[in-house]
Every structure is written in C-alpha cells, then in structure tokens.
Amino acid sequence: AAPSSGQRRLWFFDQLQPGSAAYNIACGVRLRGPLDRPALERALTRITERHEVLRSVLRADGVGGVQAVVLPVTPVVVRTVQAPGEAGEELVRRAGQIAAEPFDLATGPLLRCTLLHGAGDARLLVLAMHHAVSDGWSLQVLIRELVELYGAQAEGREPRLPALPVQYADYALWQARWLTSPAAAAQLEYWRKRLDGAVLADLATDRPRPARSDFSGAHARFEVGAAAGARIGALADRLRTTPFTVAMAAFAAVLARFTGQDDLVVGTPVAGRGRAETAALAGFFVNTLPVRVDLSGDPSLEELVVRMHDEVLDGRSNADVPFDHLVEELRPQRDAGGRTPLVRYLFQSDESVQEPVVVGGLEMLPVRLDTGTAKFDLAVDLSPRADGGFDGLVEYSTELFDPAAVERIATALRLVLEEAGPAQAAAALSRLPVMTSADRAELLERWSGAGVPAVPTDTATVHGHIEAQADRTPLATAVQFGEERLNYAELDERANRLAWELRARGVGRGALVGVALPRGLDLMVALLAVLKSGGAYLPLDAGYPAARIEMMLEDAGARVLVTDTDAVPAELTAAAGAAGAQVLCLRRDAEAVAARPRHRPQAGTGARDLAYVIFTSGSTGRPKGAMNEHAAVVNRLLWMHRTFGLAEGEGVLQKTPIGFDVSVWELFWPLMAGGRCVLARPGGHQDPEYLCELIASAAVTTVHFVPSMLAAFTTAGRLPAVRDALRRIVCSGEELPAALVTECAALLPDTGVFNLYGPTEAAVDVTWYPCAEGYGSRVPIGRPIDGAHVYLVDRAGRPVPVGVAGELLLGGPAVGRGYWRRPGLTAQRFVPDPFGEPGSRLYRTGDLCRWRADGTLQYLGRIDHQVKLRGMRIEPGEIEEALRTHPGVDSAVVSVRTGGSGTPVLVAHVRPAGGPDSPAGSPDSPAADGLAAVLRAHLRELLPAHMVPTAFATVAEWPLGPNGKL
Known part of the structure; x- marks a missing residue:
C-alpha cells in the first residue's frame, strides 16, 4: 500500500x-x-x-x-x-x-x-x-x-x-487524494501567505550547529504550583481561551526575550484526526502546526494570549496539510544537520492527568520515558497535575545546549507562568521577570565587576606616575627608537622644558593641544609635555587630508599644534593656521624650548582632568571627540601592570598610530612600570618581517595586534626569531578567531595570547581574557578589568539572562567624560546608570554580547550593523560566518550596496583560501566565477534565500587602515 x-x-x-x-x-x-x-x-x-x-x-x-x-x-x-x-x-x-x-x-x-x-x-x-x-x-x-x-x-x-471501520492504509489513501483537491490548495495558500518572510527563531547556542545531527537529547524538568495554575486557568477563562493557549503565549514571550526577535514561528502538534473514524486508530496522524507569533509593540501577556488564540484557531482550521507537504511546497530555510525545517521550538500540552489503573489485581501507571533524543532544538511539554498545577518538561538538543542554559529557559518560563495574575498579565512583556532575583543579583553585583574597585593609587595623573618612575630609575632607558635612546631623566627634562613652552603659549588645565608628529623620540616627549602642562593631547595623523585636520583642530578649539615642518606636509601647518591654532615647530622653536626651565611645572592637574581626546568616525560623517580623564587612564594602566607584572627594563612595542587608543597603553604603561617603550619606525606596524626583527633585536616582551594583522604576523618568515623574547601578545580591535589562537599556541608556545575589548569612549580596554583551553569555537572578550562595570541589557534596558544577547553598557571609573562639544550626542550615548550610585553614568557601546556560563562575555557583533532588506532583518556577520565554513574561503566581508535598479543588495567580498596565489585569487579569473557559483550553492544550504548575496567579488588582499583594521 x-x-x-x-x-x-x-x-x-x-x-x-x-x-x-x-x-x-x-x-x-x-x-x-x-x-x-x-x-x-x-x-x-x-x-x-x-x-x-x-x-x-x-x-x-x-x-x-x-x-x-x-x-x-x-x-x-x-x-x-x-x-x-x-x-x-x-x-x-x-x-x-x-x-x-x-x-x-x-x-x-x-x-x-x-x-x-x-x-x-x-x-x-x-x-x-x-x-x-x-x-x-x-x-x-x-x-x-x-x-x-x-x-x-x-x-x-x-x-x-x-x-x-478503517485502517491506517485507508487514511493514507484518503490523504493522498485530498492533497490534490481544491481544499488542500486553499489551505496551502493560507500557509504560503501566513509564513511569507518568516525566519527561524534563533536562541543562542552553546555550540555551533553540527553539519550532521545525531539528534542526541536530554530533558530538564520544572514545576508550576497549584496557585499559579489557578491564575492561569482564571486568565484563560477571562479571555475565553484555554490554559494551553496561555502557556504557549508565555513560551513565546520567553523565546522573544531570549532571542530579541518579535516575529517568531513556534511549532505545536495537532492530532491530525479530523475524521471521526480515526479517533480510536493507531498510526502516524499527528501534524506539526507552525504558529507565527507577532510580539511587536511589546504587548502585555493578555494581549499576546489573544493574538495566540486567534493564530492557533486559524492554524487549526488549516491543519490538514501535512507539515512535510508544507515544507516541500514552501521550501523554507533549512537547518544544517537535517533538523526539522521552519520550526526549531515546539510547545505541547498533555491535557490528561496520568493516574494508576488497577485490573485483575495489577496496578498499571504510565510513566514518561526519555530515549535520549531530541527532534527539535527545544520542545516544552506542560502536563496538568491533579492539584491544579503543572509539570513541565523541556526536551533539548545536547548538540546545541548545555544543561545550565536549558535550566535558565525553564526557569524563565516558570516565572512568566507564575506572573499570570490580573495585574502582571496586563504589564508589558518586557517587564515580566525571566530570571530569579538571585541570578539577577549575581549578574549585577558579581559578574558586572561593580563590586571590584578601581586600582588604588596615591598618584592621580599619568605623568605623575611617570615622574615617580623617573625619580626611581633616572638612568634606565625609557624610550628607544632605532639607535636613539632617552633615559628616564632625559625624557623627564625634555618634556618639562616643552611643557613650560606650552604653558607660555596659554596651555593650562583642560586645554587641548594638537600633536602631529611621526613616531619617534619627539613624539614621546611631546605627549608627555602636553600632560605636564595641564593640557590634554589631541592626536592627529599627518597623513589625514588637510581639510579633516583643520576641521578637527577647529572643532577641538586647540590652542597649539605641536609638529615638525621637516616631517609633516606644509598643508598641515596651513590647516592649523586656518583653525586658529598656534604652531609649535620642534625644530624651528628648539632654542626657545631649550631655554625653558628644566624642573617640572605644577599645573595642578587632577584625576578628573582630561588626558586626551581622540576623534573617531561618526555615523553622520562628522568625527566625534571621545574625552578620557587621567583617573580612567591611570586605572587602566595600573590594572595592566598588576595583571601582567611588567619588570623593569622589559620592552613594550609601540606601533599603533596615536590616533587609536591602543597607543595609550603602548606609550605610557612601560614608562609607569620602569620598562622600555620601543618605538617602531613610521609605517612599520604593517610590515611583519620588520616587526619580527625589531622584537628580537630590542628584546620586546609585549606587543599588540589587531587579529587580522596577527594573522599576517604568524606567516612571517622571521617569526622563529621572536620566540626567545616575546612573552605576551595582546589582541583587540576585531573579533579574535579561535583558530588563530590555536595557531599562535603552536608557533609560539611560550607566548601568552590575551584578548582585550574596549571602545575609545572608555579608557582603552574594559574587559580581558587570557586565551587558554575551554573557550570553545569563539574566543570570549572576558571579564571586566578592575574599576570597569559591564552590563548587558535588552531593548527595554533590563538585564538579560546568561546566554542571551544584549547591548553592552559600561560604567565605573573606566568610562570617559563624553564627546567634546557634543552635548546632544553625549546625552544619547552616556546615560544615567540605573544600577549604580546616584549621578553615575553608563556608556552605551552599541555592541551585542552575551554572558557565557563561566561568567565571561562573548562578543556577537554590532547592533547597528544589522541591515534590513525587503523587510527582513539581516546580520552580515552571520553570512560572513557561513562563508568562512567553506574550505575555499580564507576570510569574507559582506556589505550592502545599491544595485543597478537602485535597490539595496548584498555583496560578498571573499579572500580565497591560498590568497593571491590561489586560482581564484584574481577577480577576473574564470576560477573566481566558479568560486562564486560554489559559494552561492554553499550558502543556499545554510541560509535562507534572502541572505544569499546577489554578487560575489574576490580580493587578493584586504585593504587595511592605518591602525591595521579592515
């Protein structure tokens, strides 16, 4: 049959x-x-x-x-x-x-x-x-x-x-005939319209989805008490629906809170026995109903129950189309590994109460068995108890989730179900609790770092610490650049004289001083002199267009520009004049500077005075100046010293352009700790072979890389030369690939790799992670440094549970003052701290992260990198990750471009495995066209059609900015 x-x-x-x-x-x-x-x-x-x-x-x-x-x-x-x-x-x-x-x-x-x-x-x-x-x-x-x-x-x-009267074979024959009928076509059209544009709900998983699933599973249990069960029943009666609908709405609410999505598809089984003669028949009748849930507008639980009731009712009226047929016809996004398409999460309720039956003196009591499998990512089964409460069971894929993650989801569902009383059910879903008060306290008080004070110090300023070190080791080498050296006493004296000159030109507490110098001893002297004068330095890259430098100087209101006409273009000094800034040329004005006093000026600078202002690109096209105070910088540098323990005389490589905040610790940390600041030649930060030679010859123990530059560094032919000296590689600026850490461990087994994170709006870095075993497929950004407070919140500003994506907010002494002369933008990004002391503030980073179960943070991407095409939200990082799973891809960047018709399209730029030497390394080669076709087919296996880029382009090498970033 x-x-x-x-x-x-x-x-x-x-x-x-x-x-x-x-x-x-x-x-x-x-x-x-x-x-x-x-x-x-x-x-x-x-x-x-x-x-x-x-x-x-x-x-x-x-x-x-x-x-x-x-x-x-x-x-x-x-x-x-x-x-x-x-x-x-x-x-x-x-x-x-x-x-x-x-x-x-x-x-x-x-x-x-x-x-x-x-x-x-x-x-x-x-x-x-x-x-x-x-x-x-x-x-x-x-x-x-x-x-x-x-x-x-x-x-x-x-x-x-x-x-x-019938057997299952009769039903199978009836079903085959029905599927060719107008009634079946009408139901199929209902689902086609209802599921148009639907995307898979996406709970954060503890492990990547396997290419081939073994469907291994386990389950977690929870209970809903009799009092809560009575409230659920009362709410159902008031809204003229069933406890099942209330519970399914609660499950959808939890999914929405855990995924951040307000458009979900949740599966629920229906008996599939619409014909009366099948009621007493065994067989495979059950059908899965893909219920699309609209949670937009932050509805109340009551409102969501009403929406769910209508949706389920409509779905059951069109439930004769088998789910398998629906999938064949609609061809929705399929999961890797062969799991059920369209529906990742299932909710069901067994309405019967299991009680023992005695026959012939034998008592029989049905019990649930666990076969150790899971057909869905997550399936919730709620069964009523005799006392009016419910027993909950969550079956989950052990390939994707750890038990602790599922326990948190089960707890959230229990909490929402217990909030089904009249007052709570009328509140917005964003206000319903999804974690216990104990879990919330652990996140806000322990994991956030709020309980860890800033590093204690008797010296309030950056230059004050360097001066103290100069008093301790005046003859030790402080800065070296090629064959040139300055010991601590020489550096201190030269900076003092220049500081006096700056003060003579009107620089005092809070004044901004532009510094446009190539990397060298003069740069170190100038930066330290600005701090000693009471001012804050404004780093300027001489390679920037003159118009941009003029705009930055004018916006900053800089009194002075410290530069050198022999080393920078004439357009730069012209821009300074146009902006109204005095130009202090170190060579031209050398005699005037040398005539200034050698002792230290007393500018009265304190912990809350500005140390520097770094301009970063703005979404409006106008750069914004991030202000950071001495207290924040001192805390960051003292934390680094306490954590890594730099010994006197150790070399720290300074290679990051001063317009990027990593340069702050490269410049000042070694000088605060009695080490050596080893300056790379201008442009040398992009030359791996040169860097290897410098690290080896100058006995550099600590170096910073953005991950993309670290990848290039590991391919240098001279890399073995650094093994005796290099002890620490500090990474930040981009997501650090786990494979790169593994590669570094193999090539440089005695060199530790540390992943740091922080925006320019805080003092350089606010979290850190020592890369060792146990971090899985993605390297965390770690835990907060001393004095940094970190919080993850949802769109309503409420803390998110462990494992749930949220925006990263930063607080504590590490946070900067705001944006220079941009009060509106400062108020938008630096917001009152609801978790801290009155008057404290938090910086909204715009970064998405999640807490891992071990208390570390994992970076997920930018909120504002999300794009919308044809009404559907897309995260380019997800497409990039999918591209990197293909063996023919080394790296990829996905962006949105305007197509020929003026509509936005996705474009994937791909660097083939093997780089420029690969057959597809040339964009015009036939192999490049072939790779595009292969990748398009590959993505269609992993992603929905709307996430497959329209165009593909290959690149031989990635264009890098002055800081080594893409």
Whole structure:
C-alpha cells in the first residue's frame, strides 16, 4: 500500500541516518501486583491484530520510492530484561535506553514490548514503537486497549473496544487524494501567505550547529504550583481561551526575550484526526502546526494570549496539510544537520492527568520515558497535575545546549507562568521577570565587576606616575627608537622644558593641544609635555587630508599644534593656521624650548582632568571627540601592570598610530612600570618581517595586534626569531578567531595570547581574557578589568539572562567624560546608570554580547550593523560566518550596496583560501566565477534565500587602515 506523507518522510530520514532513535516513541507502564504474563502477551497480540499499522513495515518499492507492507498476525512475545540493582528513576532511565534501541523499518516489528525487572518487585513494561506507525495519541490508544483487554481476561468477559471501520492504509489513501483537491490548495495558500518572510527563531547556542545531527537529547524538568495554575486557568477563562493557549503565549514571550526577535514561528502538534473514524486508530496522524507569533509593540501577556488564540484557531482550521507537504511546497530555510525545517521550538500540552489503573489485581501507571533524543532544538511539554498545577518538561538538543542554559529557559518560563495574575498579565512583556532575583543579583553585583574597585593609587595623573618612575630609575632607558635612546631623566627634562613652552603659549588645565608628529623620540616627549602642562593631547595623523585636520583642530578649539615642518606636509601647518591654532615647530622653536626651565611645572592637574581626546568616525560623517580623564587612564594602566607584572627594563612595542587608543597603553604603561617603550619606525606596524626583527633585536616582551594583522604576523618568515623574547601578545580591535589562537599556541608556545575589548569612549580596554583551553569555537572578550562595570541589557534596558544577547553598557571609573562639544550626542550615548550610585553614568557601546556560563562575555557583533532588506532583518556577520565554513574561503566581508535598479543588495567580498596565489585569487579569473557559483550553492544550504548575496567579488588582499583594521 502507499504510505502516508509522514511515513514517506521518516523512511527517507531512515535511509540517511539508519539506526537513529530520533523517531522512537515510547511509554513505560509501572506494574505493581501479580502479573499474568500470558494474558499480557495475548492482549498485545490482539492489539496488533486490530491495528494493521502496528504490523506494518516500510520497504523500498524498487523505483526510488517506498511502500507500506502489512505483515501477518504473529503472537507478540514480551522479552525480559533483568536489572536487579536498579529501582525508581534509575529503572526509568534503563527503560529509556531500552526504548532507544533502533528499529529496522524494512523487517520490523515496529512495536517492541519489554518487561524490565528491577530491584525487588520493581517492574516496568516498556512499549516502544517507531513514529512511522504511531504517535502520542496512539500511545494512549494502546494503553487503553491494553488495560481493557488484560482486564477482560482477568474478569472472564468479552472486551469492550470500539469498532475500527478503517485502517491506517485507508487514511493514507484518503490523504493522498485530498492533497490534490481544491481544499488542500486553499489551505496551502493560507500557509504560503501566513509564513511569507518568516525566519527561524534563533536562541543562542552553546555550540555551533553540527553539519550532521545525531539528534542526541536530554530533558530538564520544572514545576508550576497549584496557585499559579489557578491564575492561569482564571486568565484563560477571562479571555475565553484555554490554559494551553496561555502557556504557549508565555513560551513565546520567553523565546522573544531570549532571542530579541518579535516575529517568531513556534511549532505545536495537532492530532491530525479530523475524521471521526480515526479517533480510536493507531498510526502516524499527528501534524506539526507552525504558529507565527507577532510580539511587536511589546504587548502585555493578555494581549499576546489573544493574538495566540486567534493564530492557533486559524492554524487549526488549516491543519490538514501535512507539515512535510508544507515544507516541500514552501521550501523554507533549512537547518544544517537535517533538523526539522521552519520550526526549531515546539510547545505541547498533555491535557490528561496520568493516574494508576488497577485490573485483575495489577496496578498499571504510565510513566514518561526519555530515549535520549531530541527532534527539535527545544520542545516544552506542560502536563496538568491533579492539584491544579503543572509539570513541565523541556526536551533539548545536547548538540546545541548545555544543561545550565536549558535550566535558565525553564526557569524563565516558570516565572512568566507564575506572573499570570490580573495585574502582571496586563504589564508589558518586557517587564515580566525571566530570571530569579538571585541570578539577577549575581549578574549585577558579581559578574558586572561593580563590586571590584578601581586600582588604588596615591598618584592621580599619568605623568605623575611617570615622574615617580623617573625619580626611581633616572638612568634606565625609557624610550628607544632605532639607535636613539632617552633615559628616564632625559625624557623627564625634555618634556618639562616643552611643557613650560606650552604653558607660555596659554596651555593650562583642560586645554587641548594638537600633536602631529611621526613616531619617534619627539613624539614621546611631546605627549608627555602636553600632560605636564595641564593640557590634554589631541592626536592627529599627518597623513589625514588637510581639510579633516583643520576641521578637527577647529572643532577641538586647540590652542597649539605641536609638529615638525621637516616631517609633516606644509598643508598641515596651513590647516592649523586656518583653525586658529598656534604652531609649535620642534625644530624651528628648539632654542626657545631649550631655554625653558628644566624642573617640572605644577599645573595642578587632577584625576578628573582630561588626558586626551581622540576623534573617531561618526555615523553622520562628522568625527566625534571621545574625552578620557587621567583617573580612567591611570586605572587602566595600573590594572595592566598588576595583571601582567611588567619588570623593569622589559620592552613594550609601540606601533599603533596615536590616533587609536591602543597607543595609550603602548606609550605610557612601560614608562609607569620602569620598562622600555620601543618605538617602531613610521609605517612599520604593517610590515611583519620588520616587526619580527625589531622584537628580537630590542628584546620586546609585549606587543599588540589587531587579529587580522596577527594573522599576517604568524606567516612571517622571521617569526622563529621572536620566540626567545616575546612573552605576551595582546589582541583587540576585531573579533579574535579561535583558530588563530590555536595557531599562535603552536608557533609560539611560550607566548601568552590575551584578548582585550574596549571602545575609545572608555579608557582603552574594559574587559580581558587570557586565551587558554575551554573557550570553545569563539574566543570570549572576558571579564571586566578592575574599576570597569559591564552590563548587558535588552531593548527595554533590563538585564538579560546568561546566554542571551544584549547591548553592552559600561560604567565605573573606566568610562570617559563624553564627546567634546557634543552635548546632544553625549546625552544619547552616556546615560544615567540605573544600577549604580546616584549621578553615575553608563556608556552605551552599541555592541551585542552575551554572558557565557563561566561568567565571561562573548562578543556577537554590532547592533547597528544589522541591515534590513525587503523587510527582513539581516546580520552580515552571520553570512560572513557561513562563508568562512567553506574550505575555499580564507576570510569574507559582506556589505550592502545599491544595485543597478537602485535597490539595496548584498555583496560578498571573499579572500580565497591560498590568497593571491590561489586560482581564484584574481577577480577576473574564470576560477573566481566558479568560486562564486560554489559559494552561492554553499550558502543556499545554510541560509535562507534572502541572505544569499546577489554578487560575489574576490580580493587578493584586504585593504587595511592605518591602525591595521579592515
């Protein structure tokens, strides 16, 4: 006979993954009292006689398809398994293992009965079936008929069983005919419209999705008390719906809070038995309903329940189309690994209360069995209890989630269900609690770093610490540049004289001084002199266009520009004049500077005075100046010294252009700790071979790289020369690939790699992570440094649970003052701190992160990198990650460009594996066209159609900015 749509799908699945227990269905029956084993086997045999499907097998039909074959009736033999040392939950676990034993769909039988004997008189009857011949409803049919047939024998009467006018094969034939009818076409059109543009809900997982799933699973349990159950029932009555609808709405609310999505598809099973004659029949009838949930506008739980009620009602009116047929017709996004498409998360409720039944002196109590599998990412089952409460079970994929992550989701669902009272149900969903007060306190008080004070110090300023070090080690080398050296005393004296000159030109506390000098000893002297004068330095790259420098100087109101006409373009000094800044030329004005006093000026600078202002690009096109104070910088540098313990004389490489904040610690940390600041030649930061030579010759122990530059550094031919000297590689500025860390560990086994994170609006870095074992596929950005407070919040500003993406907010002494002369933008990005002391502020980074279970932060991307095409939100990073999974791709960048018709399109720029030497390394080569076709097909396997770029372009090398970033 022809199989049903569902049977056909499960047969194809079995061909791909033979022996999988993913579609085993099982129930245990706890037995107490005398058992008549022959009567039990006769009852089971009679059941298989009544329900032909339980004697069916699925076999290849010889032409690429499958057919269902009904085998003759044979006596059912209940096998016996002894487990003498097990009882209670241990025995139930053993029963689950037995139920998970694979079936052979071609030979059968697809119903297996086992009597499990445990310790003492503990016994469990294990009834296992393949889903191809059964479903959850069928299990209830089986149990009812088993009780009746066994009881009738014990009582010496005829069994009272409903007639079965049709068999499952009749249903399969009816279904095949119905699918060609106008009614089926109308239902399919309903789903086509309803699911148009739907995207998969996306809970953060603890591990990447495997290329091939083994469907391994586990479950977590939770309880909803009787009082909460009564409130759920009352809410359902008031809204004229069911407790199931209320609970499913609560589950959708939790998913929305954990994913940040307000448009979700949640699956729920429907019996699929619309015809009355199928009610008492065993077989695979159940259908999955993909319910699209609209959570836009932050509705209340009440409002969401009403939306859910209408959605489920409409869906059930169109529930005859098999889910498998729906997938074939709509071709939705498919998960890697073969999991169910369209629906990742399922909600179901067993409306019946399980109670023991006594027949012939034998008590039978059905119990749930765990086969160790999970067909969905996450499936919630809520079962009512006799006291009015509910037992909750969350089945989840162990390939994706750790138990702790699922426990947090289960806790959130319990909390939302317990908030179903009238007042709470009327509140916006964003206000419902999704974590316990203890978990919230741990995030806000411990993990945030709020309880860790700034590093204590008696010296308030950066230059004050350097002056103290100069007093301790005046003759030690402070700065070296090629063959040139300055010891601490010389550096201090030269900076003092220049500081006096600056003060003579009107520089004092809070004044900004532009510094436009190439890397060299004069640069170090000038920066330190600005701080000693009471001013704050404004770093300027001489390579910038003159118009931009003029704009920055004018915007900053800089009194003085320190430069050198022999080393910078004439346009720069002209720009300074146009901006109204005095030009102090170190060579031209050398005599005037040399005539100034050698002792230190006392400018009265304090901890809250500005140390520097760095201009960064702005979304409006106008650069914005981030202000940072001495206290924040001192805390950052003292933390670094306390953490890494730089010894006197150690070399720290300074190679980052001073317009980028990493330069701050490269310049000043070694001078505060008695080390050496080793200056790379101008432009040398982009030459890996030169850097290797410098690190080795200057005995540099600490160096910074953005990850993309570190990748280039690891390929340098002279890399072995750095092994004796280099002890620390500090990374920041881009996401650090785990593979790169592994590569560094292999090439430089004695060199530690540290991942740091921080925006320019705070003092350089605010979190750190020592890269060691155990971080998984993505390197965290770690924990807050001393004096930094970190919080992750949702769109409503509420703390998010562990594992949930949220915007990273920064607080504490590490946070900068704001943006120079931009009060509106400062107020927008530097906001009141609801978690701290009155008057404290938080900086909104715009970065998405999540807490890992170990208390470290993982960077996920930028909020504002999200794009919207044809009404659908897209994160380019997700496409880039998918591209990098192809062996032909070294790296990728996805962006939005305007197409020929004026509409925005996605464009993928790809660097092929092998770089410029690969066949596809040239954009014009035929191999490049071939790679584009391959990658397009690859992405179609991983992503929905709207996320597959329209155009592909190959690049031989990535263009890098002056700081080494893309």
